[in-house]
Each structure stands twice: as structure tokens, then as C-alpha cells.
Amino acid sequence: MCRRLVKMMHKAGGTGTFFKDSTKTIRLVNRGCTNRPFYHIVVAEKFREVKDQVIEQIGSMDPMPNEHNEKLVALNLERIRYWLGEGVKVSIPASEIFGLAGLFPMAPQTYMKAWRNRKQLAQQAATGGEAQETSS
Structure with a gap:
């Protein structure tokens, strides 16, 4: 089986080179520091390392x-x-972002996170209200 190397040139970041028949994925790549995360959403070959060159930053x-x-x-x-x-x-994190942007349907994980956050806020409000009643 011959793997053919394809070279693309785009204005977006990335090398633009990839094997034609390789599996590609859209995923997040961490480009931030330890206490300051920042992610690039990129198209990369699936079995490449996270810090390897990407095809295109999108x-x-x-x-x-x-x-x-x-x-x-x-x-x-x-x-x-x-x-x-x-x-x-x-990837799942990228699909959650695309769902929030309106490109994909909303991911079930997004609904679960929102439900947990509402539940936690309700519990904090209930315990905060009890603490105020006992201090009065």
C-alpha cells in the first residue's frame, strides 16, 4: 500500500502536510502554561503525538x-x-464547543454539567440561608 504525502498551504497555522489516507481528527491542543491554560483547536492526524505539528489550526x-x-x-x-x-x-471536548457554538447538536455532557452546577448552587443557597437563620 502506497502512502501518498499531500502538501497543503493555508493561511492558518500548521504545516499543511499529511498522508492522504491517514485518519484525521479535530482536537484541542494545550498551548498554555501550568497555571494559565490556552488551547488551539486543530486538525491533526489521529495517531500523532499531541505536541507534533498539526495540519491546520481552526x-x-x-x-x-x-x-x-x-x-x-x-x-x-x-x-x-x-x-x-x-x-x-x-474529539469529545471539541464537539462540546461546537455544540455550544451551534454547529453541532448540544452534547449530553453539556446538559449534565449545567444540571450539576444548578444543583450545587441550590445547595449553597440552602446552606447559606440556614447559616443566616442560625446567626440571627
């Missing part, structure tokens, strides 16, 4: 809330649609 994510309590995500929807049309697999 977005970024900053999970740390800024001064407005926002977590920032930038996506190149045109390139994401192209790669999905090519049959690229999507």
Missing part, C-alpha cells in the same frame, strides 16, 4: 474567565465545515 479557546467573566472561543466555521465534509472525526 480555532482557539481561552478557558480562564476574563474581567467580564467570559470564556473566549474563536472558530473558523468555514474551515471546520470543510474538514467535516472531508470526514474528519471530532
